[in-house]
Amino acid sequence: MPFCPRCGVEVDYGVRNCPLCTFNIPEVPYEQEILHEEIELKNYYTELRELKIKRRIRNKGIAFVIIILIAAGGVFNNIMQDLVANGELTFSLYVVSSFFLFIFCMISIFGLVHGWRNNLLMLFIATSITVLSLDFWSGGIEWFWTLGSPLVVVSFGFLSLTVFLIKKLKPGRLYGFSIILACVSILLIMVEIILDLYIGELELQWSLQSLIPNGSLALLCMAGRQLVNRDFFHKLKRYLHF
Template sequence: MPYCYKCGVKLEDGVKVCPLCGAIFPDDTLENYFSEKIKNKNDQNICVDTNNIKNHDKNNIEENIKNNSATYPYYSNLPGYKKHLVIFEILSVSLLIVVASLLVINLILDSTISWSKLPSITIFLCWLISTVVIFFLKKPALIGLFTTIAVSLYLVGLDSLDLQIDWSIRIALPIVIISSLVGFFLTTVTIKSKLKGLNIAAYFLLGACLICITIDITLSYNFIKIIQLSWSRYVCFAVIPVSIFFLYIHNRFSKKFPGTRVFRM
């Protein structure tokens, strides 16, 4: 069984970081060297002096410590799912502290819970979405679906604070649904694109145009009862030519950049 070269504690096989002092072990040869050296000691309180280690071993230790740039070695050695749990724990505790602070400030100032409800609900929504992203990072479709549902319910909840539901159904939900569909389409196109370049930027610009058109039509229909394009058409006039140019550049030069024959240089 190997021992730590700094504090002398017994270690399990394959351990690269001492759980007591945080020392980093560079090679298996060093572990065997330190184990044999410690076993020859008769005192139970064993402490290996690094000044007596061979220069070659000391150089290996210093080089390994320099190469290990991890600020928290325990976290860096954790498997993926445990890292997700650590991130979830840190996120939950930090947001809980923020919510508790808001509630306490609200109670101190107003002796009741009033304005702190809105930021608390918003923080809770962010926590839900972040949790889904942390645990289902490799399932973008599930993340998008959950985010759409969560945001829709959040907007309906905000609308119902005055005990009636009005703008959330007529204005907010259509915009959220169209934006989610555009986001799903852009994600799918980005993943399936074999060559990722200016074409991705063009797709996102066109998606932004579609969202602007949706917002413009929704607002005009609900306020003046007429479907028309006002400010969104200027956005389209500015963005669509740029998107077409990006697609042209990508399709023209993606495989091989033209040489002197194309430009006759």
């Protein structure tokens, strides 16, 4: 309800003069009109936000299609060169397998699949099929089950573990980087174990050597996170009795 600016008495909508002091009351819009304008403004910003989202999705789709078409042109060029030079498909088969994996990597990068679990599952299946096809093109399935499949499973297993820990703990940038370094160090050890078992000689060398710089950098990140913490110097003074 509107009020008289002079005496403060409450008046009805549409009253031009105050019934108490006869002051000229300015025109005040109805509450329903104000509410209607607020709803229209809210709908306008909602539609504008949806329009921006649709435009972003469209631009991502156009960029994705352009990149895929450029890569497909390169694959077609390799196939033609292979047919002209060798009379059959030889090295171009490996290019086709790599292009298959490239498509799914682009799908994940452009965010066309929602959820990190769905993305990892999609990339795991695509990588497994690509590795299997590479082994198949080389003359038959030989090293896929003993080397390729264990490497893919271990790699994506540790990648899933890293993403899960960061999503679950939300440790921050420095602690998150420490978790990544720890998982990478363990992953390198597992990769060397798989390679050594495939060769027949178990000798851990370069994975343990990489553990030293990775572990040192992880400890430095954890120490840096503690230094950033405001309570660190206070606790240090209490510990040193300053």
